[in-house]
Amino acid sequence: MKLVGERRAIAAIILAFYFIMYLANALLAGGPLAPALYALAGVYGLAAFSLISGYFWARWYAVGVSLFGVIVGAVGLWQVGFDEQVVFIGGTHLVATMLLWGSAMSQSYDGQTAWRERFHMDDNAVQRLGKAVIRAGVSLPFVLLYALAPKAGATGDAAFDAFGALGNGALLALGGALAVLAVAPYARRAIRA
Numbered sequence: 001m002k003l004v005g006e007r008r009a010i011a012a013i014i015l016a017f018y019f020i021m022y023l024a025n026a027l028l029a030g031g032p033l034a035p036a037l038y039a040l041a042g043v044y045g046l047a048a049f050s051l052i053s054g055y056f057w058a059r060w061y062a063v064g065v066s067l068f069g070v071i072v073g074a075v076g077l078w079q080v081g082f083d084e085q086v087v088f089i090g091g092t093h094l095v096a097t098m099l100l101w102g103s104a105m106s107q108s109y110d111g112q113t114a115w116r117e118r119f120h121m122d123d124n125a126v127q128r129l130g131k132a133v134i135r136a137g138v139s140l141p142f143v144l145l146y147a148l149a150p151k152a153g154a155t156g157d158a159a160f161d162a163f164g165a166l167g168n169g170a171l172l173a174l175g176g177a178l179a180v181l182a183v184a185p186y187a188r189r190a191i192r193a
Contacts, residue, residue, distance in 0.1 A: 076090065
């Protein structure tokens with residue numbers, strides 16, 4: 001099954017739908033869950049944007065984010081039972097995952113030779129990088145939910161609040177450092193030119 005452009009468009013529509021859904025829930029519902037919903041909107045927005053833009057890592061990241069939704073759907077079915085919303089969430093993420101899978105789809109993204117030559121990567125290194133990006137796409141929403149969702153047994157103690165703020169600051173610093181590392185090769189090339 002080829003239809004690479006159509007498969008990419010449907011997967012991007014699914015991811016953009018969840019971006020809009022989480023963003024609308026954060027804006028309308030607000031409250032203590034708003035930071036976690038904004039973070040999930042950012043995760044899905046990045047997946048849809050990168051998939052549409054055609055970055056070489058976009059397919060891997062979008063597959064990871066879609067697998068996150070499949071996991072959420074499977075756990076929801078196990079805990080809640082058969083529910084239409086849970087089936088919809090798991091099913092749409094499974095469709096997005098299956099649409100992005102395959103060698104024909106990889107030719108548009110990670111199968112390009114230009115970025116492999118630029119970063120001096122062989123096939124083994126590309127496979128390892130792909131697995132790492134997929135794992136990051138799966139685990140990033142879980143980490144953000146754990147860090148930003150309100151805790152059930154919150155004590156309201158000032159020391160715990162300070163440690164929570166310190167932890168959130170550390171996560172933001174880590175994200176900033178990763179962004180700098182991702183941009184560094186491009187900045188170095190721009191300085192040389």
